[in-house]
Amino acid sequence: MEMTKTIKRQIEKIRVSRAVNMLLTFGVQQAAFNRGYYELYKFIEENRNAYLRYILTGESPPDENCEGRGDQSTYRVTITETLKFSVDIDADSAETAERIAEQNWKEGDYIIDSAHFAGVEFHAEKE
Numbered sequence: 001m002e003m004t005k006t007i008k009r010q011i012e013k014i015r016v017s018r019a020v021n022m023l024l025t026f027g028v029q030q031a032a033f034n035r036g037y038y039e040l041y042k043f044i045e046e047n048r049n050a051y052l053r054y055i056l057t058g059e060s061p062p063d064e065n066c067e068g069r070g071d072q073s074t075y076r077v078t079i080t081e082t083l084k085f086s087v088d089i090d091a092d093s094a095e096t097a098e099r100i101a102e103q104n105w106k107e108g109d110y111i112i113d114s115a116h117f118a119g120v121e122f123h124a125e126k127e
Helices: 005-017 025-035 038-046 048-057 094-106
Strands: 075-083 117-126
Touching: 005 025, 005 038, 005 048, 025 038, 025 048, 038 048
Parallel strands: none
Antiparallel strands: 075 117
């Protein structure tokens, strides 16, 4: 299935709504379905990697009829997602505040999930 202008518009409408982290493909599919963007829903279902490439790089998938890409190598890509959550702690020092926050986190007082997404980094190394 080709990534059409309609699909790109649907992606942009969901992105600007901030309803979901665009890297969470199942969440994007749910948002697309709820809005009646069935083309996008189906595109993600059939072309998950092409969708993610578009989100991460802005590049549309290559034409399926084009020739091979020439010489290629294999790369191991490490993807690091960062979640960020802030909490106010009354303490006599920064170190004490950090220890309290760490203990509270270990006890499950803070639930840090995709709503706290702060960024993503990619690092490729040739295998």
